[in-house]
Amino acid sequence: MQIKEAATHLKLSARILRHYEQAGLLTPSRDANGYRSYSPADLRKASRIRDMIATGFSTREVLTMAPCLTDEGAGACDAGLADLKHKLAQIDRLIFDLQTRRRATLDRIESFESTLSYRSNEREDPGYDTPDHPAVSDRLSGRK
Amino acid sequence: MQIKEAATHLKLSARILRHYEQAGLLTPSRDANGYRSYSPADLRKASRIRDMIATGFSTREVLTMAPCLTDEGAGACDAGLADLKHKLAQIDRLIFDLQTRRRATLDRIESFESTLSYRSNEREDPGYDTPDHPAVSDRLSGRK
DNA sequence: TAGCGCATTGACACTAATGTCAATGTCAAG
DNA sequence: CTTGACATTGACATTAGTGTCAATGCGCTA
Known part of the structure; x- marks a missing residue:
């Protein structure tokens, strides 16, 4: 093609x-x-x-894990067991990273949705300056 | 501060x-x-x-949903919500895909090791399924 | 054979995200 | 008062991701 x-x-x-x-x-x-x-x-x-x-991700980052993105997985299986394990570690790190992002995104969606739902009966500004959802921001700022 | x-x-x-x-x-x-x-x-x-x-996301994209990012979350969050969900779908796709490939890699490592020496069994992974991945490929190739 | 559409490479442009540097102001401490 | 750390703005540099254009080659079809 x-x-x-x-x-x-x-x-x-x-x-x-x-x-x-x-x-x-x-x-x-x-x-x-x-x-x-x-x-x-x-x-x-x-x-x-x-x-x-x-x-x-940048192309550079993607490049380091490019072999893992093929259908076959860690492409150069013939390159040796050590290589395979190294690539496996890369994949694991990648998944971990993605899951972190995924969780952050999910949390953000949830906070959006709850905001929307209690906004539907908005009347007056509550006006508190106290942390609204400290757990979320804490977790977000602390990870990466 | x-x-x-x-x-x-x-x-x-x-x-x-x-x-x-x-x-x-x-x-x-x-x-x-x-x-x-x-x-x-x-x-x-x-x-x-x-x-x-x-x-x-770009700053421009973030800008359109900036009001939703405040503690109070006032403003039209719908667009931002949709964007986030789209991004989440991308991330989910990747994670799912990578996990499948990770399992395949693990399987290949294991079979490689057992071929080399019948004495190695250092892995803790419970037996997963599908060393091959036609479903994944189908889903991906058919995707937007 | 002429023409149209798609391919190739390479150059130039633009934007976004960041870094860095310069010239200068603010302020606290020695 | 001087020094040093930090602030401000603005300019310039770099890198990545993309778009677009130019010059040219390939291949199908009228």
Whole structure:
């Protein structure tokens, strides 16, 4: 599949796909005429990369874990057991990080929703300057 | 509280705090000498802003939901809520995906180890399912 | 064969997020 | 009063992510 079709499928620009490739994140094969050829696996990997970027990771960060983003998991299985374990640790860190963000996001959504619900019978400003939800902000500021 | 202390507390630079302010996200009061004075509420809001930025939102996006980020949470939070939920979905996708791949990697490590020496059993992971992952791939490739 | 659409590379541009530096003001302590 | 830490604003630099344009090649189809 050529770049435009791939881009359309992924809902991102061809420019971005080339950018990912230039950053070493993605390596679609080339066919005879030199055109990039995206396999379904490439598409899936690109999708993951896109998600990583959209979630605030830099291409550099994504690059360090790029092998883990392939379908096969820790890609270079032939590279040795030590490598595999190292990559596994990377994946674990990544998941931990994402879960932290996920929890923060969930908390924020919850606080939004509760705010909305008690705002529905708004009448007058309560006016307290006391911490509204200290637990949330504490947890947020303390982690990263 | 002056900017440096606030920055230290939040674990970000004073530059960033001024940047947030310039972007209209944060409006600490000023005292007589013109120095910014950060209230506890300002700190909490800054913390939320920092999390939003770190999760891939731009200051512009954050600006549209800035009112929702205050302790009082006044204003039209609906748009922000939708954005957050979208981001959460992305994160959930990634985590799910990575976890599947993590399990596959664990399995591969285990089989590698048992091939090398039938004596190694240092892992504690309960037997998961699906060493392969067609469902995941399908879901991802079909996704927006 | 001409034309159209898509591909390639490379250059330039713009914005956002940050860092850093400069020139200068404020203030507390020695 | 001088010094040192911290504040202010503003300018400039850097890096990342993207867009866009130019020059050129490939391939299908009228």
